[in-house]
Amino acid sequence: MHLSDILRAPKAVLHDHLDGGLRPATIIELARECGYRGLPTEDPEALGVWFRDAADSGSLERYLETFAHTCAVMQTRESLERVAAECAEDLAADGVVYAEVRYAPEQHQERGLTLDEVVDAVNAGFREGERRTGGRITVRALLTGMRHTDRSLEIAELTVAHRERGVAGFDIAGGEIGNPPARHLPAFQHLRRHNCHFTIHAGEAVGAESIHEAVQICGAERIGHGVRITDDITVHDDGSAALGHLAAYIRDNRIALEVCPTSNLQTGAAKDYATHPIDLLRRLGFRITLNTDNRLVSGTTMSREFQHMAEAFGYGPEVFEEFTVAAVESAFLPLPERRRLIDEVIRPGYAALR
Ligand SMILES: O=c1[nH]cnc2c1ncn2[C@H]1C[C@H](O)[C@@H](CO)O1
Numbered sequence: 001m002h003l004s005d006i007l008r009a010p011k012a013v014l015h016d017h018l019d020g021g022l023r024p025a026t027i028i029e030l031a032r033e034c035g036y037r038g039l040p041t042e043d044p045e046a047l048g049v050w051f052r053d054a055a056d057s058g059s060l061e062r063y064l065e066t067f068a069h070t071c072a073v074m075q076t077r078e079s080l081e082r083v084a085a086e087c088a089e090d091l092a093a094d095g096v097v098y099a100e101v102r103y104a105p106e107q108h109q110e111r112g113l114t115l116d117e118v119v120d121a122v123n124a125g126f127r128e129g130e131r132r133t134g135g136r137i138t139v140r141a142l143l144t145g146m147r148h149t150d151r152s153l154e155i156a157e158l159t160v161a162h163r164e165r166g167v168a169g170f171d172i173a174g175g176e177i178g179n180p181p182a183r184h185l186p187a188f189q190h191l192r193r194h195n196c197h198f199t200i201h202a203g204e205a206v207g208a209e210s211i212h213e214a215v216q217i218c219g220a221e222r223i224g225h226g227v228r229i230t231d232d233i234t235v236h237d238d239g240s241a242a243l244g245h246l247a248a249y250i251r252d253n254r255i256a257l258e259v260c261p262t263s264n265l266q267t268g269a270a271k272d273y274a275t276h277p278i279d280l281l282r283r284l285g286f287r288i289t290l291n292t293d294n295r296l297v298s299g300t301t302m303s304r305e306f307q308h309m310a311e312a313f314g315y316g317p318e319v320f321e322e323f324t325v326a327a328v329e330s331a332f333l334p335l336p337e338r339r340r341l342i343d344e345v346i347r348p349g350y351a352a353l354r
């Protein structure tokens with residue numbers, strides 16, 4: 001598949017962090033405006049490289065340290081709006097037609113914004129970005145609670161309050177080791193009581209037990225990463241595979257895995273593209289979606305993730321269409337909107353490539 005076709009192909013991303021995807025030049029400008037002096041360099045190109053290298057540590061904890069620099073410049077209404085609008089533009093320029101973009105509102109209150117003001121600013125930015133792209137992209141927000149703090153119930157309540165206004169669901173992120181998702185059970189109970197969607201980062205730094213807890217104790221509808229579900233799968237010498245009860249449950253219930261290959265290589269969740277479990281999981285029938293995680297921090301885009309997968313596994317347009325349709329089927333959107341995207345945008349977009 002040629003790069004121009006990959007760029008042109010309609011894409012959907014379910015797992016993309018707002019604070020992990022800023023333009024380097026924007027970070028530098030915003031840092032000057034707000035007086036943040038902590039940046040490692042003021043050269044945009046060097047800053048982009050710095051993030052990717054610093055995050056390329058083999059540890060999720062070190063990967064997450066880099067977000068201090070992006071969050072530092074996302075503390076005002078104007079900066080949040082700008083970053084969100086640029087996010088929508090950059091995704092659309094990469095051929096993304098539907099995006100769920102997540103961020104943790106509690107990380108944007110250093111200069112006095114309320115949680116509602118943070119959410120309103122980001123939503124205004126997404127609407128502006130959609131407008132600038134002539135409606136080529138639809139963006140929804142997911143509000144993230146951080147695993148290591150105790151504000152998840154508050155963020156779950158915020159999600160319910162803003163659900164009719166651009167917020168599609170909730171997520172839990174942050175360091176996985178020592179912070180099991182069940183610690184946030186009151187948040188998940190609140191969301192379920194209000195029929196709200198949520199996904200949970202699990203099976204990235206911790207194994208299958210974390211995925212089990214996320215799905216069976218907390219009730220996650222999708223799993224962020226989830227690649228360590230392979231702990232519950234035995235592959236025999238003849239290539240056949242035996243699924244444990246958890247792996248079978250996830251596959252058989254079509255629980256989407258939000259797979260982010262490049263991020264996994266950086267945090268040590270996978271060794272290299274060629275041995276990334278995405279291909280095994282796909283062949284076994286899991287519902288796989290392909291995602292960026294953090295475009296700046298992982299130095300990636302949806303098109304680059306497609307390219308890496310094409311090189312590693314020979315995937316062509318039919319597989320990317322499958323991933324894209326899977327993503328929209330698992331999107332936190334009303335069914336008629338999902339059907340419309342699939343029938344009117346994604347299927348015709350791939351048909352035009354053939
Ligand atoms: O892949 C990830 N795993 C766990 N936490 C993550 C990942 N990528 C970003 N985050 C964190 C850092 C951000 O500040 C936060 C909200 O977007 O979510």
Ligand SMILES: [Zn+2]
Pocket residue numbers: 015017173201224293
């Ligand atoms: Zn993530």
